[in-house]
Amino acid sequence: AQKITQTQPGMFVQEKEAVTLDCTYDTSDPSYGLFWYKQPSSGEMIFLIYQGSYDQQNATEGRYSLNFQKARKSANLVISASQLGDSAMYFCAMREGGGGGSNYKLTFGKGTLLTVNP
Amino acid sequence: ETGVTQSPTHLIKTRGQQVTLRCSSQSGHNTVSWYQQALGQGPQFIFQYYREEENGRGNFPPRFSGLQFPNYSSELNVNALELDDSALYLCASSPGEGYEQYFGPGTRLTVT
Numbered sequence: 001a002q003k004i005t006q007t008q009p010g011m012f013v014q015e016k017e018a019v020t021l022d023c024t025y026d027t028s029d030p031s032y033g034l035f036w037y038k039q040p041s042s043g044e045m046i047f048l049i050y051q052g053s054y055d056q057q058n059a060t061e062g063r064y065s066l067n068f069q070k071a072r073k074s075a076n077l078v079i080s081a082s083q084l085g086d087s088a089m090y091f092c093a094m095r096e097g098g099g100g101g102s103n104y105k106l107t108f109g110k111g112t113l114l115t116v117n118p
Numbered sequence: 119e120t121g122v123t124q125s126p127t128h129l130i131k132t133r134g135q136q137v138t139l140r141c142s143s144q145s146g147h148n149t150v151s152w153y154q155q156a157l158g159q160g161p162q163f164i165f166q167y168y169r170e171e172e173n174g175r176g177n178f179p180p181r182f183s184g185l186q187f188p189n190y191s192s193e194l195n196v197n198a199l200e201l202d203d204s205a206l207y208l209c210a211s212s213p214g215e216g217y218e219q220y221f222g223p224g225t226r227l228t229v230t
Contacts, residue, residue: 004160035218043206045161045221091160105151105174106210106219108160 004109021077023092034075039089082116122222130228139194143211150192155206
């Protein structure tokens, strides 16, 4: 089974409007982290936002917020007031486990291509 | 910018050749992970190095190998290149447990 599922291959939004990018995940580990990255056409993965499995509140970073619904295993990214520069691929990723002295691998979804129209 | 650098930016190799990709991690970061991103796909985890030791490996054959140096920079070596190895190779560094990974700009490898 896919660990990270992004069901929207492409999304369109008008400039200044809000958009939600969907992400569902699958894990049996009680400790995990969820990440969203933006990848412009240049290729670099840009970290946007992080949500830990034990975090009680939804994460927010500027115009980005993460709608975390643990029981439904979803971690949707909400971008408010879209800008033309937001046009890019967006990836949801999960890190399973925690503790110890090292980091853990990220498992990525297939991504959603967001296009912001003027 | 994240402070993670990769070299070269692009390269073209022939099937059967060997290639070495390099990554300089952000200052203070002791963990480096490598990912392969095929066209139209999300990145796939290759392996991770923590304090110069391999710390986890994805589903990649042994011809994918790596090193991490005392300054925490890293190399990814791929032997006996195959056409399917054509991809964007991303390096990510992090300061350790529980922290987000900061990615470099990637190396785009084309195997002909």
